[in-house]
Amino acid sequence: MTRTLRIATRGSALALAQTGMIADELRRLTGVEVTITVVTTEGDTSRASLASIGGTGVFASALRASLTAGDCDLVVHSLKDLPTAPYPGLVLGAVPLREDPRDALCSRDGLTLDALPEGARIGTGSPRRVAQLLSLRPDATVVDIRGNVDTRLAKVSSGELDAVVLAAAGLTRLGRLDAVSEFFDLSVWPTAPGQGALAIEAREEDSIPELTQIQDERTRVRIVAERSVLAALEAGCSAPIGASSTLDGDTLTLTAVVYSADGSAELGSTRSVTLGGGGAGAGAGSALAADEAAAVGLGSAIATQLLGDGAGELAQLGSSIR
Numbered sequence: 494m495t496r497t498l499r500i501a502t503r504g505s506a507l508a509l510a511q512t513g514m515i516a517d518e519l520r521r522l523t524g525v526e527v528t529i530t531v532v533t534t535e536g537d538t539s540r541a542s543l544a545s546i547g548g549t550g551v552f553a554s555a556l557r558a559s560l561t562a563g564d565c566d567l568v569v570h571s572l573k574d575l576p577t578a579p580y581p582g583l584v585l586g587a588v589p590l591r592e593d594p595r596d597a598l599c600s601r602d603g604l605t606l607d608a609l610p611e612g613a614r615i616g617t618g619s620p621r622r623v624a625q626l627l628s629l630r631p632d633a634t635v636v637d638i639r640g641n642v643d644t645r646l647a648k649v650s651s652g653e654l655d656a657v658v659l660a661a662a663g664l665t666r667l668g669r670l671d672a673v674s675e676f677f678d679l680s681v682w683p684t685a686p687g688q689g690a691l692a693i694e695a696r697e698e699d700s701i702p703e704l705t706q707i708q709d710e711r712t713r714v715r716i717v718a719e720r721s722v723l724a725a726l727e728a729g730c731s732a733p734i735g736a737s738s739t740l741d742g743d744t745l746t747l748t749a750v751v752y753s754a755d756g757s758a759e760l761g762s763t764r765s766v767t768l769g770g771g772g773a774g775a776g777a778g779s780a781l782a783a784d785e786a787a788a789v790g791l792g793s794a795i796a797t798q799l800l801g802d803g804a805g806e807l808a809q810l811g812s813s814i815r
C-alpha cells in the first residue's frame with residue numbers, strides 16, 4: 494500500500510496555492526500519496542482588524558489543533574504567521590526554499606511610492622508596514638484593510654485606495670506579479686521575520702523522513718535567526734519589527750529594525766556570525782542543529798542590543814505581547 498500523508502491548510506487562495514505546491518513536491522520527490530483538507534481559522538472568519546483579534550496565531554491555532562488531534566499529518570503555514578513560541582507536541586518539520594521576502598507596492602498606472610499624489614490613501618493591516626509607509630510618506634493616509642490578496646488588489650483598481658502593500662511572495666504564488674508597481678529594497682524596508690518562507694509543521698512523535706527532501710537548510714537557518722529576534726523581544730507578528738538576513742557562504746548576517754507606531758523613529762542593528770556546521774565529524778542533523786543554535790544566538794544578541802537602545806519604549810512592545 495502506498496504511504497499517504499494528509500496535509501491540512503487554510504482555505505484562502507494563497508494557502509491552497511502554497512499547500513498545492515508542497516503536495517506536488519512531496520509526490521514528485523518521494524512518491525507518497527498526499528491528501529489536502531481545508532480547516533477554517535479565526536483569521537478567516539473574523540472581519541475584525543488583525544491587530545485587534547490578536548495578531549499572533551489567529552491563522553495557526555485551528556490548524557495546530559487538527560494536527561494535535563491526529564486529523565492530519567502535516568500543516569502548511571506561511572512562516573510569518575506562525576507564532577514563535579514552541580507548541581507542545583509539534584515541531585517545525587521542514588522549511589522549503591524561500592520565495593522573495595520583499596514587500597511590494599501595488600498602485601494604478603505603475604506609480605511608485607514617491608510618485609503617489611499628496612495624501613494618497615494606502616491600504617495595509619500591518620503595524621510594521623504602517624510605520625514604514627509613514628516614515629517615507631508622512632503625508633499618506635494609511636487605511637487598515639483585511640481580506641485576501643484579490644480583495645485588496647480590487648480596492649486599488651476600483652479607486653477606493655491609491656495603493657496597497659503586499660508580500661511579493663504571495664503575489665508570486667498567486668500569479669499576480671503583474672500588479673506590482675515597486676519592490677521595496679530590504680535595506681530600506683526589511684519585512685516580517687520569515688516572510689516568503691513556508692513552515693511544514695508535524696507531530697513531534699511522528700517520523701516523516703520524506704520531509705528532509707523538501708527542506709532547504711539554508712532558508713531554515715535564516716528564518717530561525719529572524720524569528721529569534723521576535724522571540725527575544727517577546728513580540729508577536731503584529732509588532733512593528735522588520736528583519737532580513739543573508740547567508741553568504743558560511744556567513745549569516747541579520748538586520749532587525751524596530752519602529753515607532755507612526756514611523757517617526759526607528760532603531761536598527763546588524764550583526765554577522767560564521768557558521769561552523771558543528772565542526773568536522775558532526776553528523777548532518779547535528780550540523781544543522783549547531784547552525785540553528787548559532788542563528789538563535791545572533792538573533793538574541795541583536796534583540797538584547799535593541800532593547801538596550803530603548804526599542805521596548807520606542808515600539809511599546811509590552812502592549813503587543815500575546
Ligand SMILES: NCc1[nH]cc(CCC(=O)O)c1CC(=O)O
Pocket residue numbers: 571572573574658659660661662663687688689690
Ligand atoms: N499575513 C498575511 C500573509 N501571510 C503570508 C502572506 C504571503 C507572503 C508570505 O508567504 O510571507 C501574507 C499576505 C501578505 O502579507 O501580503
